[in-house]
Amino acid sequence: MERKIVFFDIDGTLLNDEKEIPESTKKAVHLLQEKGIYTVIATGRGPQMFEWIREELNIHSYVSINGQYVVFDGEVIYANPMDPEMLADITKLAAGQGHAVAYCSHEQVKVSEENHPFIQESFRNFLKLDHPPQDREYFKHTPIYQGHLFCQAHDEQIYAERYPDYCFIRWHEYASDFLPRGCSKAAGIHKLLEAADIKQENSYAFGDAANDVEMLALVGTGVAMGNAVPEAKAAADVITTSSSEDGILHGLVKVGLLENK
Incomplete structure (x- = not known):
């Protein structure tokens, strides 16, 4: 069976309105990991700004700084410093x-x-x-x-x-x-998919903001949060509930990665 991978934005996606990780999201991410599905953070933040999230969710791969600094299984696979x-x-x-x-x-x-x-x-x-x-x-x-x-x-x-x-x-x-120009979460995701040897059609992404649009369009299945900006919803294949209304869990059920219990 081919492995699958899910990319998660942070603000407005993994985090709710109070900047906390909902219990339903923690549960959903851990269930994915138990099923052998890669879980990856894709964010505009720098690594030091979401270390606590990686620790809480046991995530070791991330596309950070809008695709400029990419880590897969704890190893840096791409870094692109500015002028x-x-x-x-x-x-x-x-x-x-x-x-x-x-x-x-x-x-x-x-x-x-x-x-x-x-x-x-x-x-x-x-x-x-x-x-x-x-x-x-x-x-x-x-x-x-x-x-x-x-x-x-x-x-x-x-x-x-x-x-x-x-x-x-x-x-x-x-x-x-x-x-x-040309640098984005989507560009970083492409590099990580190559490193992980995962087909594009087996990739999923959850996001809500303008910098998630290319990511949602690139992956096999893009999921926009209920609180997403119109451009993100337009780029997505599926729309779930908001980050404060168990949107991650509902979205994963909706795309068939988790069962509705």
Whole structure:
């Protein structure tokens, strides 16, 4: 029997509105593992930002930083650092606009500005994470795989026009990810499928956000959460209930990976 694999987004998918893992989700993931189905996290977060989730769910493979840093069975199989010159330039531009930038390595996140209100809103109030430490030169001596730009949507065009080789993916009213064009969760998933020697038709993915659209379209069966953005629902094959309404468990039953008990 050919092995199957399931990719899970984190925010709005594995985590509910309270940023907790529902008991039904823990149970569902562990049942998949008992059946020999690979369980993988696919997220825009850096590895250090979801270590507790990996430990709680016993997951050792992940597509992190929107496909920029990929680990399979505990081993790094792909890492694609960004251009330090671009990071220096965008840091200078953001400072002049009153905005801020975050630099994501595989170990931690550091930011260009201390106590910036947009970082407070997106990190502390939305992600429930502490404001990262400030270090404007972090990218000069550490490989950075993704940046966060802290600005409002109407200001993002300035950056999109200046850096046409980069894509900006909004995930909060005050924050976007930015990374080289062609890089995405979907690209990282493709590399992991090759490493695991699993056919695309035997892959599944659960997601809810704009950065999940390509992933949901790539896999054999894409499942959008009930709380997903319209673009994610349009890209999916199946729509389940929300992350706060046992959406993972219901979705896995719906696609036939788990039985309805």
